Amino acid sequence: MPHETAIRRDAIPRVAVRGPDTWPAALARTGATIRHNTILLLREPGPLASRLIMPVVFLALLHPLYQAAQGPGAGIGQAVIATLVTFSLLALSIVGGSILTERVWHTWERIRATAVRPAELLAGKAIPAMAALLAQQALIIGFGVAVLGLKATGPLLLAMAVGAWTLALLGMGAVIGVLARSLSELSVICDVGGMILSSLGGALVPLSAMPGWVRHVAPGSPGYWAVSALQAALRGDGAGTIRASAVLAGFAVAFGVLAAVRAGHGSVRSARM
Amino acid sequence: MLEAQELVKQYGTCRALDGFDLTVEPGEITGLIGHNGAGKTTFVEVVTGLTRPDAGRVSVGGVDVLRDPRQARRLIGVAPQELALYVSATVRDNLRLFGALAGLRRRALDRAIDQVAGELQLTGVLGQRAGVLSGGQRRRTQAATALIGGAPLLLLDEPTAGADPQTRAALLEAVRARAAGGAAVLYTTHYLPELTDLRATLAVARSGRIIARGGQEALMKGLPGELRLRLDGGVAAAGRWRLPGSLTRRARTVDGELRIASTDPPADLAALLSAGYSPVSVDVRRPDLDDLYLALAPEAPHAA
Numbered sequence: 001m002p003h004e005t006a007i008r009r010d011a012i013p014r015v016a017v018r019g020p021d022t023w024p025a026a027l028a029r030t031g032a033t034i035r036h037n038t039i040l041l042l043r044e045p046g047p048l049a050s051r052l053i054m055p056v057v058f059l060a061l062l063h064p065l066y067q068a069a070q071g072p073g074a075g076i077g078q079a080v081i082a083t084l085v086t087f088s089l090l091a092l093s094i095v096g097g098s099i100l101t102e103r104v105w106h107t108w109e110r111i112r113a114t115a116v117r118p119a120e121l122l123a124g125k126a127i128p129a130m131a132a133l134l135a136q137q138a139l140i141i142g143f144g145v146a147v148l149g150l151k152a153t154g155p156l157l158l159a160m161a162v163g164a165w166t167l168a169l170l171g172m173g174a175v176i177g178v179l180a181r182s183l184s185e186l187s188v189i190c191d192v193g194g195m196i197l198s199s200l201g202g203a204l205v206p207l208s209a210m211p212g213w214v215r216h217v218a219p220g221s222p223g224y225w226a227v228s229a230l231q232a233a234l235r236g237d238g239a240g241t242i243r244a245s246a247v248l249a250g251f252a253v254a255f256g257v258l259a260a261v262r263a264g265h266g267s268v269r270s271a272r273m
Numbered sequence: 274m275l276e277a278q279e280l281v282k283q284y285g286t287c288r289a290l291d292g293f294d295l296t297v298e299p300g301e302i303t304g305l306i307g308h309n310g311a312g313k314t315t316f317v318e319v320v321t322g323l324t325r326p327d328a329g330r331v332s333v334g335g336v337d338v339l340r341d342p343r344q345a346r347r348l349i350g351v352a353p354q355e356l357a358l359y360v361s362a363t364v365r366d367n368l369r370l371f372g373a374l375a376g377l378r379r380r381a382l383d384r385a386i387d388q389v390a391g392e393l394q395l396t397g398v399l400g401q402r403a404g405v406l407s408g409g410q411r412r413r414t415q416a417a418t419a420l421i422g423g424a425p426l427l428l429l430d431e432p433t434a435g436a437d438p439q440t441r442a443a444l445l446e447a448v449r450a451r452a453a454g455g456a457a458v459l460y461t462t463h464y465l466p467e468l469t470d471l472r473a474t475l476a477v478a479r480s481g482r483i484i485a486r487g488g489q490e491a492l493m494k495g496l497p498g499e500l501r502l503r504l505d506g507g508v509a510a511a512g513r514w515r516l517p518g519s520l521t522r523r524a525r526t527v528d529g530e531l532r533i534a535s536t537d538p539p540a541d542l543a544a545l546l547s548a549g550y551s552p553v554s555v556d557v558r559r560p561d562l563d564d565l566y567l568a569l570a571p572e573a574p575h576a577a
Contacts, residue, residue, distance in 0.1 A: 028373065028376075028378060029373065032370060040362060043361045105360055107359055110351075110353060110357035115347040116374050
């Protein structure tokens with residue numbers, strides 16, 4: 001039995017006086033939720049480490065295949081984009097999981113019973129997840145540039161494409177997190193859904209090599225626009241990058257609104273393991 | 274501090290709240306008791322703004338919960354019935370989050386964590402993950418997340434469910450201390466002796482409404498206790514069915530003991546003695562909350 005500190009009755013705090021709710025208080029609450037969600041992410045580092053290491057291994061092993069198929073320059077670009085889009089879609093499980101575990105632990109409703117605003121809660125969830133997604137993409141691009149000799153002619157355009165894609169991923173992850181009914185369901189949605197979206201987008205195999213019907217449905221996949229934005233950024237095509245990034249931003253808003261509406265109406269309830 | 278009037282909440286064909294009225298004053302501990310499905314947890318969800326009632330009004334500290342639920346939540350510390358902890362985070366991390374959301378910062382937050390941990394005997398496990406704690410320690414951690422912010426209204430929904438005696442004692446002491454500090458406490462439980470220990474006023478819920486409200490003494494006034502006797506040669510030799518006056522219909526036997534429901538045990542004992550019965554032992558059991566509960570809500574209503 002550990003030693004317990006004796007509490008004097010006169011040390012029990014009286015009821016705290018509540019002042020008006022100010023913006024510094026809101027900022028502090030947001031900071032607290034960001035800090036807490038970062039702790040949760042780092043306390044179970046397995047999924048994050050896997051999503052960071054696996055794409056680098058994949059890229060290191062398979063880039064010769066892409067180079068053989070498309071030539072040295074284009075092949076490296078395709079290999080980096082394929083790896084980035086595919087593994088960032090698989091990393092949706094980090095975003096969705098951060099919401100779903102709250103439902104499994106029953107903490108979703110518990111935290112909604114506090115003074116926190118939905119926007120503060122959302123920021124607390126989104127910022128650590130966004131940092132993880134950006135770290136993954138930066139690692140893949142960094143590996144491509146430093147080790148494989150990838151030429152990024154427009155770094156700002158690349159940052160725009162990566163940013164827009166990350167926002168779309170956050171929106172998709174949030175929708176999965178509020179809709180999935182269990183961790184196994186989340187796993188299936190992220191793994192199968194991620195592979196379908198990246199394949200439909202022409203990430204793993206160029207669309208020109210895919211059946212005709214795939215080319216027709218491809219624009220319906222966010223993965224298609226991620227590939228388009230990244231390809232345009234790599235070749236320094238500003239208009240192409242902006243156009244594709246705008247579509248990705250549209251996906252982000254649509255998914256974000258859907259997740260917020262679903263969560264805000266109290267229809268998100270506890271889930272099972 | 275808490276004022277609810279004529280709350281109605283319907284789920285499909287089930288009326289979870291059906292004209293639910295309840296007021297809890299600062300410094301008062303109110304024990305909300307009732308069968309499963311009586312509306313207790315739905316009421317807690319309505320007060321925290323997580324469930325919107327179909328009709329009625331509820332306010333916390335003068336703030337209309339339906340109009341401004343977030344402002345009302347700033348005045349509430351809640352420990353839900355179901356355990357709701359971040360199991361991969363430490364106890365300290367859990368307390369830090371809920372303390373920060375309640376408005377505590379830096380040193381004040383550290384002090385509050387140490388204090389509530391000491392109160393609820395969690396000091397030794399502050400660095401452990403919530404997922405590896407015993408059931409009792411989890412219960413105390415959950416209660417600590419409700420208490421840490423010094424909220425003027427505490428909603429504790431079966432906080433000792435499945436808890437060991439040590440957990441129970443620590444929690445009750447902490448709740449008493451908070452009420453002494455001015456907090457209004459709404460405490461739901463199925464373990465009625467806790468409410469006696471807390472000296473709580475009572476609200477008895479049945480079928481979505483409060484059917485009795487008041488102090489324990491007042492509500493139990495007039496309830497029969499029990500006169501318990503052992504007679505020479507056992508109950509059969511006492512000629513049970515020939516007891517004097519109305520005692521026969523109030524009497525029953527349990528394990529060879531004669532038990533007579535009685536609002537006036539001395540008078541009933543005198544009647545027995547004057548009728549020639551000579552008990553070997555006499556015990557008087559005063560009415561308790563179980564008797565009150567059974568008298569007011571004798572059986573669970575059928576689910577709609």
